[in-house]
Amino acid sequence: xxxxxxxxxxxxxxxxxxxKTVLIKWQADNSKPLDEAAELQxxxxxxxxxxxxIDMFRxxxxxxxxxxxxxxxxxxxxxxxxxxxxxxxxxxxxxxxVETGATEKGKMGIVMNAxxxxxxxKRLDGKVLSDKVKARLS
Numbered sequence: 001x002x003x004x005x006x007x008x009x010x011x012x013x014x015x016x017x018x019x020k021t022v023l024i025k026w027q028a029d030n031s032k033p034l035d036e037a038a039e040l041q042x043x044x045x046x047x048x049x050x051x052x053x054i055d056m057f058r059x060x061x062x063x064x065x066x067x068x069x070x071x072x073x074x075x076x077x078x079x080x081x082x083x084x085x086x087x088x089x090x091x092x093x094x095x096x097x098v099e100t101g102a103t104e105k106g107k108m109g110i111v112m113n114a115x116x117x118x119x120x121x122k123r124l125d126g127k128v129l130s131d132k133v134k135a136r137l138s
Contacts, residue, residue: 015075046076084122092118105137
């Protein structure tokens, strides 16, 4: 935050302040200490909120506000682990299917949970994983 202040990077400073505020609020609302998993979940929520805001601003024709949200989203994402590649996701789904023996859509939840476990520690979009699992199961 100090580096952003010294460099007069207003967007970065605002995003870092937002992250800090949300983390402090979470600690105040919950009796348990803030761990890495909770931090990742909070950052994922912030990214999802920014994506929704970008869509709403673009639909309303407010490109300036959408650009600001995109800049904030990029800053929040810089504090998160890297997202898995499409090949990594496909490999995790394949391994999960072999491990669980699932081949039909009724077992989608089991495959999803096994694939999520294989991709633990990476920033994973549940919708992307869900769509890929649906496509693989027939």
